[in-house]
Amino acid sequence: MKHAAKQLLTKIFLSQAAKIIRKYNPTVVVVAGSVGKTSTKLAIAKFLSEKYKVQYENGNYNVPLSVPFVVTGQRLPSIYNIFGWFKAWLVGQKILKDGYQYEVVVLEYGIDHIGEMNQFSLLGQPDIAVITAVADEHMEFLKDIDTVAKEELSLLKFSKQTIINSDLVDQRHIDKYIEPDANFETVGKSKLNNYLLTSQRTNLGRLKLNVKSKDGKFMVESETHMLGEHSLTALALASVVAHKLGLSVTKIEQAINNYNNPPGRMNLLDGIKDSVVIDDTYNASPVATKAALDALYLAPIEHRIALLGNMNELGNISAEAHRKVGAHCKADKLELVVTLGKDANKYLAPVASKNGCRVVTAKSPVEAARIIEQFMSPKSIVLAKGSQNGVYAEEAVKLLLKTPSKASSLLVRQSPAWLATKKAQFPDID
Helix, strand or coil, rough: HHHHHHHHHHHHHHHHHHHHHHCCCCEEEEEEEECCHHHHHHHHHHHHCCCEECCCCCCCCCCCCCCHHHHCCCCCCCCCCHHHHHHHHHHHHHHHHCCCCCEEEEEECCCCCHHHHHHHHHHHHCCEEECCCCCCCCHHHCCCCCHHHHHHHHHHHHCCCEEEEECCHHHHHHHHCCCCCCCCCEEEECCCCEEEEEEEEECCCCCCEEEEECCCHHHHHHEEECCCHHHHHHHHHHHHHHHCCCCCCHHHHCCCHHCCCCCCCCCEEEEEEEEEEECCCCCCCHHHHHHHHHHHHHHHCCEEEEEECCCCCCHHHHHHHHHHHHHHCCCCCCCCEEEHHHHHHHHHHHHHCCCCCCCEEECCHHHHHHHHHHHHCCCEEEEEECCCCCCCHHHHHHEEECCCCHHHHHCCCCCCCHHHHHHCCCCCCC
């Protein structure tokens, strides 16, 4: 009954949002992909806000049922709150009657089941779709990487034009699952792409981004606040979308220079003992965790520590995925590896140890922070990376901040509801 009710509500609210879009004709930009969706969506929204009135959601309202609520600017009611659903529908009807104030809507499409992407087609054709990656995700339902590719790339069947991050979408999948007449362009580090992404590192370790079209008609160049190479992809994709929607090179370069990552996504924070903390605790996947480690290795500080939490929702590939991340831990680059979570402790830790790393396992984020604090020295740099349930590595970061009072604004998942959820799992969280 619950599933049937959910399906019915999804159809009702997607249909209503589609009517709003058809009537008022805002430009619709959609972001999909296995990893990097939220960061890319937020970068696109921030860039486009330089010129347009943009509607978007800061969090990850990205499943078929929640996406219509981004269009109407509402929060998702409880599945059993009949009055809440009716009230939400009335808000949508009021918009249809009175008008819509946004010129651009930026949406995130997330999938974890076969056929789910097709549900989004009820919302109509996006003006621009962006595919960030095809990688391991929700493998307990999607089973293998070819299924992931087929599902993610099916977005092209109902999008007017698509931009693909070719660095994280295999050409084999592009050839296999995209129709020859599909309207798409690629962005990446190869010169074969429609838009070439290059970068240089400044003296402070931050990155300068360059994006240039193959025909030479578009080129932006700007210093960023980013430390990790993988963080540049979101800015490059946002630059191309902004260019297609009429922003000047000057505005795009200003947007690149002004952009800061949202909480929990490769943010550089001041830590205790004159340390630096790389807070990448929003979520974790094999691709993103290895990229975060690569960024840590490039940091111009020799005393490096990595807190690596569980990567959740990997199904039967979880053990091997954690082992591969363990193999990516380099003894000559890391003073210490601390693991947190069942699979990280069981599979990642032994491989990292075999690789020559000093490894300590932790049962809670509080314990992880206490371990790290003991090993820290002045000028240490600490990477914190992990998924949500059973990990919550941001609570370790909280204890390592130079100014803990800023935690509520700097860190992810700091609402009373989230803190209660965490404390239920880890009683030692204060």
